Amino acid sequence: MKDKFLRLEHWTSRIALVAACIMLMLAAGLGMMQIITRFVLETPAEWTEVLIRFSLIWMVFLGIPMAFRQGAMVSVDVLYRWSPPRIRRVLDWIVCLAALTLITIIIWWGWDYAQRGKVQTMAGLESLSMFWAYLAMPVGGVFSIIGIIGNLLDPQRLELETAQ
Secondary structure (H helix, E strand, O other), rough: OOHHHHHHHHHHHHHHHHHHHHHHHHHHHHHHHHHHHHEEEEEEOHHHHHHHHHHHHHHHHHHHHHHHHOOOOOOOOHHHHOOHHHHHHOOOOOHHHHHHHHHHHHHHHHHHHHHHHHEEOOOOOOEEOHHHHOOOOHHHHHHHHHHHHHHHHHHHHHHHHOOO
């Protein structure tokens, strides 16, 4: 069961990370397009700024699961380093429960915002509802929960290994 969950977590974290990278590339490309249209062609495209913001929001919420998986989000380095192995496992559980609580709140309120945002439109892109921007919070939260549990089952301390 643990191995199956970790395989699922591996795939979901990778999918979220690839999507986050695509959103970063989209934001960079749109930024370049905005510069060209505004300063070279002197006819700015207003919609590019909105889509840049939109893609950066999605990038952040889709990148968080990988950080959780690698143990890089909530860290108690000093306590962890000074504690015996048994206390370290207790710290793992405390951090996991705290992170799950936070992410659950983000999912709850993110879904509420998304529902309320259905009637709002994005300035510059009146055909798009704010629902799609706010949806990044619950979607990223679901991916994050899988990453948090994956880190609890198979801890990775990548930030501790590279810390100086």
